[in-house]
Amino acid sequence: MSIIHEIKKVVTPVDFSDNSKLIAESAGYLAGKFGASMYLVFIVQNFEDYSGFFVPQMTLPTLEGELAESAEVKMASFCGEMVDYCKKAGVKELNYKVFMGDVGEKIVEYANEIEADLIVMGTHGYKGLEKIMFGSVADKVVRAANCPVMTINPYTCCK
Template identity: 65%
Template sequence: MQEIKIVVTPIDFSDNAKMIADSAAYVAGKFGAELHLVFVAQNFEDYSGFFVPPVNLPNLTKDLLESAQQKMEEFAESCREQAAAAGVPALRSHVLTGDVAEEIINYAKEVRSNMIVMGTHGYKGLERIMFGSVADKVVKTACCPVLTINPYRQDCGGQD
């Protein structure tokens, strides 16, 4: 296995996002690897034929990306202390747009990531039916190992 220098972690700003980011920081810290937090805003232009949006779609996309960038900066700032304590030499954050799974995979290739650490749950209900399981797609097609974390599992009683 190649040396792990860059860990990519997709973030969805859900209630579990901080736990996933802290877990990714722990893993990255063990390897002395950079941690890249990424948020992917779903590209709704692909669905514009299904409905008539009440607002101009390009303006909505621009506003969404600006809001996501601000939220990502705040989220990354809240993770810096934990990442530094875990031994992460650099924490970077990025906002992307497009198909969520594809953008995660493309970003990991672009930065030559050696590992992806991500949660197993994000979308639920109708959204999951429409968009599918992002984690499943990433695991099946990623260019590097993928460590998945189920945020709903109780501690399995590992070593103290």
Template identity: 55%
Template sequence: MQAIQSILTPIDFSDNAGKIVKAAAYVAGTFKAELHLVFVVQSFEDYSGFFVPPISLPNMEEELFASAEQQMESYIEENKTLFADAGVSSVTGKVLTGDVAEEILTFAAKKKVELIIMGTHGYKGLERIMFGSVADKVVKTACCPVMTINPYREECEGNVT
């Protein structure tokens, strides 16, 4: 296995993202690896067979993208102390548009990341049934190891028997 110099962590800005980012920062700091945070704006083309939008899709997607970029900048700024305390020297944020799993995989391949750290849960309810689990798709097709974290599970204390 090659050295881990670059880690990708998809985030969704939810409360659970903090748990995932904290774990990713710890691993990145341990390996002295750069950390890439990625948010993917789901393309509305995926929903085109289910509804007729009341507004112009291109304008809405552009607004969502711009908002997500601002949110990414703020998120990285708000977590500077976390990254510094974990020993992470390089954190970048990127907002992408398209199918969430495909964009994560494409970014990972393009940046030649050695590890993806992501949450096991994102989509819920009908969206999960329609589009499947992003984590499942990434785990099954990634070109590098994937560490998944269940953000709903409490941390274990002591040894588990």
């Protein structure tokens, strides 16, 4: 049995924050070095998790639907900006998906679905009450993923 694991599919979650491009480019660089395909993913957080915090003026299904549509447009634009970088880096193919649900769970489900060989994602700095209530997405993914997970702290690297 070989312990060498060929990297053919790299999943990278993005959240459209200021650091998303940095994380995506880092993942693209790695995918390019392996001649792998890159799969960007964005998850619209399910509002059921927040139902005790506020009552929106529109219905939740309408709000979630509009957020999903907006995320699709944003993701298409984000990937459009990444195409040239990925080509130069040697990425075999660039794909993207938008899902709705629990962010950590959906990342792991998608990685399993496409049989990803590596997940590359940023860490984030939740602190205090937010960390206690929601936990770290990166921590959830690292614990549940069936493939290696590389986390990147955008505040200490690559700048």
